[in-house]
Amino acid sequence: MSSQPTAEWDVDSVRADFPILSTRIRGKHPLVYLDNAATTxxxxxxxxxxxxxxxxxxxxxxxxxxxxxxxxTDLFERARDEVRxxxxxxxxxxxxxxxxxxxxxxxxxxxxxxxFVSPGDxxxxxxxxxxANLVPWxxxxxxxxxxxxxxxxTDDGQLDLSQLDTLLNSRTRMLAVTAMSNVLxxxxxxxxxxxxxxxxxxxxxxDAAQSVPHQVTDIRQWDADFVAFSGHKMxxxxxxxVLYGRASLLDAMPPFLGGGSMIRRVRLxxxxxxxxxxxxxxxxxxxxxxxxxxxxxxxxHQIGMDRIxxxxxxxxxxxxxxxxxxxxxxILGPAIEHKGGIVxxxxxxxxxxxxxxxxxxxxxxxxxxxxCAMPLHKxxxxxxxxxxxxxxxxxxxxxxxxxxxxxRVKATFRRN
Amino acid sequence: xxxxxxxxxxxxxxxEQIYQERILDxxxxxxxxxxxxxxxxxxxxxxxxxGDVVRVELEIDPGGTIRQAWFAGDGxxxxxxxxxxxxxxxxxxxxxxxxxxxxxxxLQLYGPRLTPNRQKCCLLSWRVLxxxxxAPMRQDGGDE
Numbered sequence: 001m002s003s004q005p006t007a008e009w010d011v012d013s014v015r016a017d018f019p020i021l022s023t024r025i026r027g028k029h030p031l032v033y034l035d036n037a038a039t040t041x042x043x044x045x046x047x048x049x050x051x052x053x054x055x056x057x058x059x060x061x062x063x064x065x066x067x068x069x070x071x072x073t074d075l076f077e078r079a080r081d082e083v084r085x086x087x088x089x090x091x092x093x094x095x096x097x098x099x100x101x102x103x104x105x106x107x108x109x110x111x112x113x114x115x116f117v118s119p120g121d122x123x124x125x126x127x128x129x130x131x132a133n134l135v136p137w138x139x140x141x142x143x144x145x146x147x148x149x150x151x152x153x154t155d156d157g158q159l160d161l162s163q164l165d166t167l168l169n170s171r172t173r174m175l176a177v178t179a180m181s182n183v184l185x186x187x188x189x190x191x192x193x194x195x196x197x198x199x200x201x202x203x204x205x206x207d208a209a210q211s212v213p214h215q216v217t218d219i220r221q222w223d224a225d226f227v228a229f230s231g232h233k234m235x236x237x238x239x240x241x242v243l244y245g246r247a248s249l250l251d252a253m254p255p256f257l258g259g260g261s262m263i264r265r266v267r268l269x270x271x272x273x274x275x276x277x278x279x280x281x282x283x284x285x286x287x288x289x290x291x292x293x294x295x296x297x298x299x300x301h302q303i304g305m306d307r308i309x310x311x312x313x314x315x316x317x318x319x320x321x322x323x324x325x326x327x328x329x330x331i332l333g334p335a336i337e338h339k340g341g342i343v344x345x346x347x348x349x350x351x352x353x354x355x356x357x358x359x360x361x362x363x364x365x366x367x368x369x370x371x372c373a374m375p376l377h378k379x380x381x382x383x384x385x386x387x388x389x390x391x392x393x394x395x396x397x398x399x400x401x402x403x404x405x406x407x408r409v410k411a412t413f414r415r416n
Numbered sequence: 417x418x419x420x421x422x423x424x425x426x427x428x429x430x431x432e433q434i435y436q437e438r439i440l441d442x443x444x445x446x447x448x449x450x451x452x453x454x455x456x457x458x459x460x461x462x463x464x465x466x467g468d469v470v471r472v473e474l475e476i477d478p479g480g481t482i483r484q485a486w487f488a489g490d491g492x493x494x495x496x497x498x499x500x501x502x503x504x505x506x507x508x509x510x511x512x513x514x515x516x517x518x519x520x521x522x523l524q525l526y527g528p529r530l531t532p533n534r535q536k537c538c539l540l541s542w543r544v545l546x547x548x549x550x551a552p553m554r555q556d557g558g559d560e
Contacts, residue, residue, distance in 0.1 A: 350493075351468075351491060351492035351493060352466075352492075353466055353492040353493075353494070353534070353537065354435075354492050354493045354494075357434060357435075357534070358435065368466075369465065369466055370466075370467065377467075383466075383467030383468075383490070383491075384466055384467050412435055412440070413440070413443075413444075413493075
């Protein structure tokens with residue numbers, strides 16, 4: 001892998017599509033935005049799509065007989081189908097719009113569990129999960145009396161599958177696992193895991209919040225039962241996320257939230273649920289955000305997910321090389337071939353908050369803390385870390401700037 | 417609590433001075449960092465958001481005067497330097513004076529203006545101290 005972005009990549013023209021990238025922090029330093037694992041920025045195409053919704057295409061969906069409602073419904077349902085294509089799902093009614101990854105996982109931890117989990121059953125998670133894929137299952141365990149087990153990780157931040165045979169057993173009802181760690185960048189072998197889960201009859205939920213924005217997603221290849229991800233980590237607005245669910249399972253599950261839209265018929269004492277996907281979309285859905293997300297997907301298509309992935313890997317490659325040249329910097333997680341566009345690190349003798357604050361003085365935005373993965377940090381025996389996370393609009397020059405700025409951090413805390 | 421930093425500007429330009437010499441000196445050569453052998457009072461707490469921990473141990477005489485103030489901790493420059501400054505400040509003061517030492521006073525003692533998130537770092541040792549003056553240790557040296 002070359003350490004430079006591929007020759008045909010015109011990152012400058014891509015950057016010109018993102019108004020916020022020309023921001024100068026405190027009027028001085030060009031923004032170096034390396035916090036993409038937290039949320040990504042928006043190209044004009046997405047911003048304009050939102051403006052267009054509100055200026056031209058906005059009414060409530062699935063309600064009216066009036067023209068505008070029909071028109072908005074059409075855009076909203078087209079957005080659903082674009083999501084379906086983007087992830088390789090078979091049916092668009094398997095695509096449920098939620099408010100985000102967290103809401104999607106909570107939906108499964110309630111509705112799926114109501115139907116499929118009994119006391120004494122086991123849910124298998126991993127040590128590298130985001131809190132969003134830990135806490136809903138902890139809450140479920142408390143409600144249902146089921147047990148949580150965790151696939152451990154190796155010291156270099158990969159899943160340790162040596163005990164998978166016993167961890168996955170006849171009591172396992174669900175394996176819920178991240179496709180890409182939001183801290184380490186580790187890409188997990190999802191197809192291998194779903195295959196193993198199938199053999200014991202367990203279902204599989206994939207937290208794909210960090211993977212879907214950055215590489216080609218093929219749900220059929222994963223063969224997962226549920227896949228959750230967020231719009232705002234892939235150029236889209238906040239407030240919209242996706243739960244993909246296998247139709248046969250979604251059909252078997254009771255509705256989650258109750259209200260309008262999710263019903264076929266309501267009497268004073270009871271209701272009949274609507275068909276998919278409305279069954280799981282109670283209340284007015286995130287209409288404009290979903291349409292904005294479809295604009296984001298079209299933009300990503302235009303760039304090409306393969307090119308996005310390759311560009312990010314070249315940035316990670318360069319970042320590893322540059323950061324490891326600086327004495328006292330430790331990179332967390334696996335070797336480059338096992339990871340995506342995330343580089344988490346610690347600086348010996350300097351607290352991550354101080355690192356991030358000093359980088360901020362140079363206009364560089366990175367994350368400092370536990371990144372919503374406290375158990376993972378405990379396992380790695382660090383209180384907190386710094387995380388630089390890339391997207392396709394980041395440049396090699398920005399990585400150089402990060403390294404340069406980190407040298408200044410070392411100099412500030414000179415006596416350490 | 418009202419805004420302890422009236423006039424702090426959103427552009428954050430005043431943050432430039434967070435890592436000035438005086439603060440780095442406190443961070444790298446802290447005052448009374450360690451255990452207080454004659455401690456009568458102690459308390460410890462953390463900031464779960466960032467994992468910073470501060471423990472304060474005090475020797476308070478029967479008249480209610482703080483004879484010695486020590487801290488131990490693990491955390492960012494702001495949390496540790498502010499703890500060092502605070503220990504230096506409260507020695508010789510009465511428990512009553514400590515009680516009257518407000519969060520605002522603490523931020524002023526620190527100096528450079530901080531964003532709300534970093535104010536939490538700065539106020540960690542202050543919060544621990546406020547509890548420590550009312551937390552006598554048991555005879556066996558443990559916390560009550």
